[in-house]
Amino acid sequence: MSVFVDAGTKLVVQGITGRDGSFHARQMMEYGTHVVAGVTPGKGGQRFEDTVPVFNTVADAIQETGANTSVIYVPARFAADAMYEAADAGMELIVCVTEGVPVLEMTKVIPYLRERGTRLIGPNCPGAISPGRSKVGIIPGDICREGHIGVVSRSGTLTYEIIHQLSRRGFGQTSCIGIGGDPIIGTNFIDCLAAFEADSDTKAIVMIGEIGGTDEQNAAQYVTDHVTKPVVGFIAGQTAPPGRRMGHAGAIISGSSGTAAEKMAAFDKAGIAVMKRPADVVPLLEERI
Amino acid sequence: MNLHEYQARALLKEAGIPVPDGDVASTPDEVERIARAIGTGVVVKAQVHTGGRGKAGGVKLAADPGEARAVAEQILGMTIKSLTVEKVLVAPAVDIASESYVGIIVDRESQRPVLMVSPEGGVDIEEVAATTPEKIFKSTIDPRFGLLAHQATAAAFRLYPDIKQVRQAAVILQQLYAAFIDAGASLAEINPLITDDTGNVVALDAKIAVDDNELDRKPDIADLRDVSAEAASEVAAREAGLSFIQLEGNVACCVNGAGLAMATMDLVKFYGGDPANFLDIGGSSNPDKVVTALEIISADSNVKSILFNIFGGITRCDDVANGIVTATKQLAFDLPIVIRLTGTNEELAVEILEGAGFSALTDMDEAVQKAVQLAQEAA
Numbered sequence: 263m264s265v266f267v268d269a270g271t272k273l274v275v276q277g278i279t280g281r282d283g284s285f286h287a288r289q290m291m292e293y294g295t296h297v298v299a300g301v302t303p304g305k306g307g308q309r310f311e312d313t314v315p316v317f318n319t320v321a322d323a324i325q326e327t328g329a330n331t332s333v334i335y336v337p338a339r340f341a342a343d344a345m346y347e348a349a350d351a352g353m354e355l356i357v358c359v360t361e362g363v364p365v366l367e368m369t370k371v372i373p374y375l376r377e378r379g380t381r382l383i384g385p386n387c388p389g390a391i392s393p394g395r396s397k398v399g400i401i402p403g404d405i406c407r408e409g410h411i412g413v414v415s416r417s418g419t420l421t422y423e424i425i426h427q428l429s430r431r432g433f434g435q436t437s438c439i440g441i442g443g444d445p446i447i448g449t450n451f452i453d454c455l456a457a458f459e460a461d462s463d464t465k466a467i468v469m470i471g472e473i474g475g476t477d478e479q480n481a482a483q484y485v486t487d488h489v490t491k492p493v494v495g496f497i498a499g500q501t502a503p504p505g506r507r508m509g510h511a512g513a514i515i516s517g518s519s520g521t522a523a524e525k526m527a528a529f530d531k532a533g534i535a536v537m538k539r540p541a542d543v544v545p546l547l548e549e550r551i
Numbered sequence: 552m553n554l555h556e557y558q559a560r561a562l563l564k565e566a567g568i569p570v571p572d573g574d575v576a577s578t579p580d581e582v583e584r585i586a587r588a589i590g591t592g593v594v595v596k597a598q599v600h601t602g603g604r605g606k607a608g609g610v611k612l613a614a615d616p617g618e619a620r621a622v623a624e625q626i627l628g629m630t631i632k633s634l635t636v637e638k639v640l641v642a643p644a645v646d647i648a649s650e651s652y653v654g655i656i657v658d659r660e661s662q663r664p665v666l667m668v669s670p671e672g673g674v675d676i677e678e679v680a681a682t683t684p685e686k687i688f689k690s691t692i693d694p695r696f697g698l699l700a701h702q703a704t705a706a707a708f709r710l711y712p713d714i715k716q717v718r719q720a721a722v723i724l725q726q727l728y729a730a731f732i733d734a735g736a737s738l739a740e741i742n743p744l745i746t747d748d749t750g751n752v753v754a755l756d757a758k759i760a761v762d763d764n765e766l767d768r769k770p771d772i773a774d775l776r777d778v779s780a781e782a783a784s785e786v787a788a789r790e791a792g793l794s795f796i797q798l799e800g801n802v803a804c805c806v807n808g809a810g811l812a813m814a815t816m817d818l819v820k821f822y823g824g825d826p827a828n829f830l831d832i833g834g835s836s837n838p839d840k841v842v843t844a845l846e847i848i849s850a851d852s853n854v855k856s857i858l859f860n861i862f863g864g865i866t867r868c869d870d871v872a873n874g875i876v877t878a879t880k881q882l883a884f885d886l887p888i889v890i891r892l893t894g895t896n897e898e899l900a901v902e903i904l905e906g907a908g909f910s911a912l913t914d915m916d917e918a919v920q921k922a923v924q925l926a927q928e929a930a
Contacts, residue, residue, distance in 0.1 A: 338764065363764060364768075366732065366762065368662070369663050402863075405894070417810025417814075418809075419811040423915065426893065445737075503796075538821060539817070539821055540814060540818075540915065
């Protein structure tokens, strides 16, 4: 089993002929993801890599291929419309990799998608991978292994680092979800914790947060109330100075709310094993499983 | 991106909000001229991107143009929280009958813009939130419809007993929302929103923070960036597409990805060192970016060792390796470099680095420990 993406994922790549879209479409195809269609307005009728049909609209792509998931690589100024289009076409799941979508735009995208029953992962996220089954986004497939750990993270390369530590020491993953570092995102920690709790194959959960906001504190409360599986957590930004933006728009600490110390304390209180450094992930899992 | 007060009040004025006259100046001569044109007593306010200007002596009243000149001489060039004051706002001194707080922020929790008002104005709103949260009134806005008239009016009733003032304030709140949206802001606040001696509602101070992701589609707002108010190294980094923040320590960190960069800084600290900076070279790094990154970090005289931590995904390790080799040839510095690379094209990168006399590690902890140790030996 796995969460959000699996062998049944039939993927549309929005922006398949662009620089990033074409590179990652190939990577996903090599990994074994069912890439059933691409969308680039004006390039309908072409074939990507001689195999994948390209359509002018997402609606055409769904009608012709029965796609249920889309991944967005279009430039930031077109990303919101790409999300609206996919939702209007009836997409079940959208993964928006694109970075730089204005936050005010997201305040409108989120309710629009919710009203149409479409799940969004991201924006500004590395996507999701269920090792051996499907990869949607940009997480390098070769660092993942099939197994029983669920990974959820706000980060990109830090997630890879932790997946790498897990795989190297024999802890494969059911699914790894990068939810994105922006202040307003479609799928949060709680959504992923609920999915991993419900997934019978997942034996333990690794949650990687960072400074800024209160998502991790809310997630800790959720763990206390609803999660029976062992959870191991990490917070990046323990040494970040207050009030400074650290690359991710989400990672701003102002005042006392959102500091690493506060989040680690919330984890600890919820019985989540807190890593001091990425290399702690395996020893802590070994203690708990 | 933070706007200066004088820029923010100009945007509010454009939106129709009553704001006292005034102008910005960078010399005492200009201050004297503006004060003379205003004709009454003035307030001279330092324009720097930090709070606590008043406490630091950066806001002063002056009764006449001569005194305005004298206080400007004190304020211009002074340092507030390590920022040098380059500009001051000169505005008429106003008699204040009451002070309130009004602000709009994007709230992560509700994923919507939220209007906040409080009759406790003129003080730090975080302090009000901490000590008397019941004095803050919040209203969640549906961005598809904007701040509705009845929401603005209900908020204004929390501030004023007088219906004339309520109506004035309600209009101002809707104008503030329009300015917030037009600027692509993540925060727009008026603190204090005052009533003056004639009973009119007036915006006395303004603060706007713009979402950096909006700047591409809002060139007029992007033009408001004041590079003189930022550290030179941070400006250079931004222009090169790097995300950089100067810190106080001596282990320079060059990492791809913000989360991994923060985790690397944390690990430096964990092993007893002190990070000199936060630096994210981004996703698709080309060798030129690495050269710029090394230029910026090696210009910091505190730096005793340089640590690269690269997890190749989209970033190709060989690109970073080529950048390191090129930069060290060009820049001729003798700081020790510790390199950790793993992921895409790792073998190629190791070959390139070894060919140029560097060695590369694959374990993050080992690399961080070594960089900390080298910095401690050199300190």
